Structures are given as C-alpha cells and as structure tokens.
Amino acid sequence: MVSDKVLLEVKHLQKSFGDKTIFKDLSLTVRQGEVIVLVGPSGCGKSTFLRCLNGLEDYEHGEVFLDGKAIPGEQKSWYQVRQKIGMVFQSYDLFPHMTVLDNILLGPLKVQKRTKEEVLQQAQNLLERVGLWDRRNDYPSQLSGGQKQRIAIVRALCMNPEIMLFDEVTASLDPEMVREVLDVMLELAKAGMTMIIVTHEMNFAKAVADRVIFLDDGGIVEENTAEQFFTTPKTERAKKFLDIFNFKE
C-alpha cells in the first residue's frame, strides 16, 4: 500500500515552551499510504509534534513540506493546509450545538464551498461505513464517547484530507468503546489512508503501523517496523518502555 511518493516531510523541527525544549531537530518523512505510529512516555512531545503539523502550535525552527511544497510558518497559510490535513483529538471535539450531520457538513460547505448535494452523499457513505447514519440528526450529547469519536473521524474524512492525524483518540474512552474506534482506523489504514497516530494502545499499534517511531527526551530514539519494534526493539530505552506494558508474573 505504501507508495514511494513522499507526502509529508518534516525537517529539523524545534519546539519549546518557554525554557523547556519539547523537541529539537525532529525530522520525519511520511510516504503516501503509510501508517506511522508515534509512541513514547507521557510528555515526550508526541501530541505537540502532531499539533505542529497542522499549525495548532508554532515552532521555532524547521520546515514542514506537504506534497513537496514548504508550508510557510505564518498562521494564514495554515487555513489552506488544514483542509488537506485531517485531525482527530483525544477530547470529543464535536460542536455540541450542531447535529451530527451539521458537524460533518460545516467544513466542506463553509471552508471548501462544495455543493450540499455532493457533500451529503459523501457524508452518508462515510456515516454508513461507521454504522451511524441513523444518528445523523442527533446532537453530540445524545451519543456515547465511541460514537462521538467515530463521528469526529467522519467529520475529518469528509474534507477529503491527504493525511490524517490521530492524537490519542481512544485515551478518554471507556474500554468497551475503544475497539469500535480502532476498527474504523484499521479499516482506513487498509483503504490506503496516510496516517500519523499517537496512541498508547500497543496491540493496536502493532496491528496498524507500517512504521513505529519511539520518541523520548525530545528526539526520535528508535524508528522501526512495527513487527521488529514490538518483538526485538533495537534500543534499550524502547525495551524499557515496552516492558511497562507487559505484566509478568
């Protein structure tokens, strides 16, 4: 599924909050159709890194290229770029005053100025795929966490993004709802969507990732295939990190 075409390229990204450096000199190349999972201890900058990729955070140094074109750092240019970069957050971020359908239609209609007919058709296809078309007229407060998160994914997909960013999307879900969200993401991966995923679900990471990137102390400690990372990690730090998730008698 992974093509040779480079979709997103990050070069020497540096970010700090005040005196605290979150990461420096972070570089990453993402090819079309590739699924990258970012793992690492809390506070290692995974989420901040994702947020830099669609302009929700400023960064001090470095460059981000999408489709070979550099994204100028100013806020203005991000409005354009964000249409091509979908993002789903940890908190259920649906707009509570809009129905499911209005949530999904907002971006395509108001930002992309597409016709309602066309967007509605697409929204229906996507909602049917996640099994929530019959909830289209509900308000977010009437939905479960898992349902909200699936809708949030649909909302991002309806913009026809080239790449999707997932920021710990299952972290605040009840355990029994995690699966339904992960299944949607797995299906997306199979369909060839380019994705960068931050997650603590290691089994899911193993199943979905083409490449795993282990971040710690503001840098990439290890970059490996999913299979090798979880069975025979190259670095000591990655081993230690993975041990946390293994209960041993």
Add this chain to the structure above:
Amino acid sequence: MDSALVIFEGANLTRLLGGLLVSLRIAFLAVLFSLVGGVLFGILMNSKNTVVKVLCRVFLESVRIIPQLVWLFIFYFEMTKVFHIHIDAEVASIIVFSLWGTAEMGDLVRGAISSLPQHQRESGFALGLTKIQLYHYVILPQAVRRLLPPAINLVTRMIKTTSLVVLIGVIEVLKIGQQVIEISIFSAPNAAFWVYGFIFFLYFIVCWPVSLMAKWLENYWASKGV
C-alpha cells in the same frame, strides 16, 4: 380608593403610556447598541494583544466605577460646557446607556467565550475554519447559550435604570407619574401610592416577557442537548 382613579382621569393614562414609550425607546435602542457593541467588545477583550487588553480594561472599569448618573451629567451638561456641543437629553441617555451596556455586555461575552473549552476552538481550526468563521459557527452560538441568563439580567436592569434620565430632564414614565401626583395632590392625596403602583406594574409587564422568553429559550436549547 378614589385616588386610584386618578390614573384614568383626563389624559393621564395616555400620558403615562407615552412616558413609558420614552423609557422603552431609550432602553430598546441602548440594549440594541449594547448587544452589538458588547459582542464586538467581548471579542476584543479576548485579544492576546496587551495594549488592546489594557485599553478594554480601562474602558470597562471606568464605565463601572463611575455611576450612570454621573455619566448622564457628563454627557448632558459638561459636554455643552466644555465642547459647546449640545446633545438632546434623550440622545445623551441613549449614548450613556449604550456605553454602559456595551461595557457590561462585553464583559459577559468575554466570560462566555473564555469559558468554552479550548478544544472547541482547535477542532474548528483543524477543519480549516478562518477566525471569523470559527466565531460565527462555533464560538458565538455556544457563547450565546451561556450568555443568556446574565444578559437578560442586564437587559432588565437597563430598562429599570432608565428612570435615572429624569434627572437630565427627559420626560419619561416616572416623571409623568410625578406630574400626575402633583397635579392631583389636593383632589386625591393618596394618588402617589396608586400611580407608583401602576408604574411598577408597567415595568413589570415590560420586563416579565423578557424573562419568560429567556426561560423558553433556555428550555429549548436544553432540549437540544446543548
């Protein structure tokens, strides 16, 4: 009991209602300007720019600290003295009440906006919304719902406070009430009780529907799960 009939004697009732109309005209225009101005001022108050923030704060606090009555005197009497501009008393009232309403409303809008979770803003941006679109479709509709109870409180306060304009010579409902009482001081010595009671009733039937509408809207939104 005869004193109660004073209200209906001659042109008294029409005059009282005419006075109410003056009060309402001032209140309505001031509320209208305050709603528009307050939203803009509230957005401005949420600005990250320090200079803008400080200027907003100065405006808000000076409007708050100085009593409305003093503002009325400043705009009606002092403007004429210092700048030789004569402002009609009713216009001066509308200006003062609009400034007051804008400041108070702005502070309410600021509070309502900043009480919204940050991720509402971010998920709007993530969809590619511009700042204006974000406010239009995401922030303001949600802020309005949080704003409603305190804003209605402010509106009714503004309606009631218009009675101050008597003191710069606007003939509104309270002033006409006083005139009616004075004229009939010998024929109906207890008129004051009934006239003021009637004025109380007039204020009530103006403010009550506003509160009812607010309650209805709140229930309506609650049924939508917001």
